[in-house]
Amino acid sequence: MGTELLEIQPSELQFTFELKKQSSCSVHLVNKSDQYVAFKVKTTSPKKYCVRPNTGIIKLNATRDFTVTMQAQRVAPPDLQCKDKFLIQSIAVPFGTTDENITSDIFAKDSGRYIEEKKLKVALISPPPSPLLIQNNAETKQSLHCESSVQKDRLVSGVENIPPPHKVTESLVQKDGLVSGVENIPPPHKDVKDVDGFETTKDKDEFTAAKDVEFPIIEDVEERKPAEDAMSLNLTKDFKELKSKLNTVDSKLKEADLTILKLTEERSMNAREKDMLKHQLEMLRKNSVKQVQVGFPVLYVFMIALISLAVGYLVHA
Template identity: 45%
Template sequence: MTQLLEILPKELKFIVEVKKQSSCSIQLTNNTYHNVAFKVKTTSPKKYSVRPNVGIVDPKSTFEFIVTMQAQKVAPDMVCRDKFLIQSTTVPVGTTEKDITPSMFAKDNGKHVEEVKMRVALISPPESPVLSPINGVLKQGPFFEPSVLKDPVENRVEILAPPQTELKLASDIEEVKSKLHVLESKLNEAEATISKLTEEKRRGNQEHKILREQLDVLRSRTSVKRVHTGFPLLFVAMTALISIMVGYLLHL
């Protein structure tokens, strides 16, 4: 299916100067032979204004709207997280801007609604003190406040990192991988050492048990031997005593 609207440029670029507004022109080209209604939404409605934020693009024609970034009191972060969404759908002939309602862009009953997300890029001002809007002089027209994106998860801003940041990030990832490999190797060595020490302890306990059993056997044998060797001595002593008593009685 042919894309309803061709949108140029592909991203919104704003020159950033403290306490000065900056504007960007967006051109919509209708690729079809039908009237196409569009609506512009943003994640930061208080920061931007759109002139107009809804409209009708005639068949095989172009339409231009202006996005203005409000003056900033302090220098913002140059990595901008803001985002725009352009919704479009075909409408009957004779439809005007006043006829455009939010329900026109509801995806129900098989209705075809196109959605194009646009990033915001902030650029530093040129060296020249005289600044002009990026895409020419702003056109005067009715002022409309942009709508707010209702689905923060689906339309969450995507951040584009500069090439230098990507290279540094890739280098940091490789360094972390290398450190993880070293730690994993050391962990494997520690596990092997623990396993070896556990086995040695088990063998030591087993040997200690065997030695105790052998010692108990030796002690038992020594005790029996003492009993056996002591009995003849007692017998001799008793015999001698009896002999002495008999001799004494014979001499009376």
């Protein structure tokens, strides 16, 4: 593909480096093609940076930004040199593709589709000097100027101008350098070699998908230590009290379970006794009815017989 898919600005990520402080940098992407373009951000240090968003879709003739946040660092690198790199992959996708449709298979190297890759280096810059520091430097220069004026006045008045100790030491060192015949030249500054291996397969494999997760703010551990110790002691005490209360509640629950079990057994026994009494009462009622049914006809027959005898006697009389 001859045309360039994306225009990336800036070409280098610059972070203002301060210990224990996060730093952010924005990257501007411009779609220069006549298609939808999907992009993906990778880095050689995924644990150190947060990229939001790390993937996305740029529509036709549209732009999009993503933010790179560097995690707060506890130690400054030598000479503020950084070897971290970012890789931005872009590929043309069909019209109507959304951010939710982006998968890792789209950027697979074995898919045979053209994937445009651009690399961005990372540069660390020092923060601007504070107004207080500028004021201190101005006061120092003024004091040095006053000191030099006093020394000139001493020369005019005939007083011996004795150089300060640090100047005497410097002159002795320069003299020794002249005697030995070797010029006292400071050692050359060693540049940190930033190996540009972008074209090698090994460096390409070092790039990992950037994370889209914010880093927690790092606080001073030494300042937090007393507060954390006191908090941990309070938490331990509260935990022990809570544990003892839970044990007490547990024992009471066990006693309540036993009481409920006894009451349940007593209730079932009472129910059984009640059923037995009902059954016995029913049996007694049935027996009394049978007795009444058996005895009533005999008495009735006996009465009829007596009445018949009496009527017969009266009729014959």
